[in-house]
Amino acid sequence: MLLPEGVLINGLTGEVSPDTGKYTKRLSELREVFQDRAELDRMVATEGDPVVYEVIEYKKEGSDLFFGTTTMEAGNVGGEYFMTRGHFHQRRDMGEVYYTQSGHGVLLLESRDGETRVVRMEPGVCAFIPPDWAHRSINVGTEKLVFVWVCNVEAGHDYGDILKRGMRKVVVDRDGADVIVDNPRY
Numbered sequence: 001m002l003l004p005e006g007v008l009i010n011g012l013t014g015e016v017s018p019d020t021g022k023y024t025k026r027l028s029e030l031r032e033v034f035q036d037r038a039e040l041d042r043m044v045a046t047e048g049d050p051v052v053y054e055v056i057e058y059k060k061e062g063s064d065l066f067f068g069t070t071t072m073e074a075g076n077v078g079g080e081y082f083m084t085r086g087h088f089h090q091r092r093d094m095g096e097v098y099y100t101q102s103g104h105g106v107l108l109l110e111s112r113d114g115e116t117r118v119v120r121m122e123p124g125v126c127a128f129i130p131p132d133w134a135h136r137s138i139n140v141g142t143e144k145l146v147f148v149w150v151c152n153v154e155a156g157h158d159y160g161d162i163l164k165r166g167m168r169k170v171v172v173d174r175d176g177a178d179v180i181v182d183n184p185r186y
């Protein structure tokens with residue numbers, strides 16, 4: 001039998017305790033994600049392959065739900081802000097919740113038929129991600145962006161389409177302001 005448990009989440013660091021697993025994504029692992037690959041390679045070589053984000057999860061065998069944190073560093077690659085890979089769920093009937101704890105971000109969403117929506121990620125904003133909307137989070141601030149996500153264990157990730165051609169929009173820095181523009185590569 002699964003037993004209830006309180007899990008402590010640090011909204012400034014993303015620490016989850018207890019956790020059941022974690023991974024880190026560094027810039028060199030996100031080569032397909034950013035447009036300016038020459039600048040990415042330069043950053044990997046000269047800045048020690050910076051961490052872009054870390055995911056920490058709490059998942060119990062036999063449960064229908066799991067949750068965790070994503071903690072994104074601040075930065076950009078040639079003006080394109082640090083972002084996650086972005087994905088649809090394998091299960092098209094399963095959505096997700098993103099609850100921002102700290103920092104400033106943009107949650108970029110795209111429906112299967114190509115509609116774009118944006119939800120600003122600010123502390124206290126709990127974003128509803130409907131089933132079958134691709135989602136990518138982007139740190140547009142100067143500090144860590146930390147959010148809690150809650151999802152069905154069977155949702156799964158489908159990275160294929162987004163890794164291949166990106167999303168229809170990209171979020172770039174223009175004189176310190178975040179601007180959403182058409183993806184020139186799409």
Ligand code: PAN
Nearest residue numbers: 055070084085086087096149151
């Ligand atoms: C999140 C994401 C996490 C990392 O847990 O998986 O923020 O983003 P990518 O998986 O797109 O690299 C989630 O949406 N899970 O379904």
Ligand code: ZN
Nearest residue numbers: 087089096135
């Ligand atoms: Zn997801």
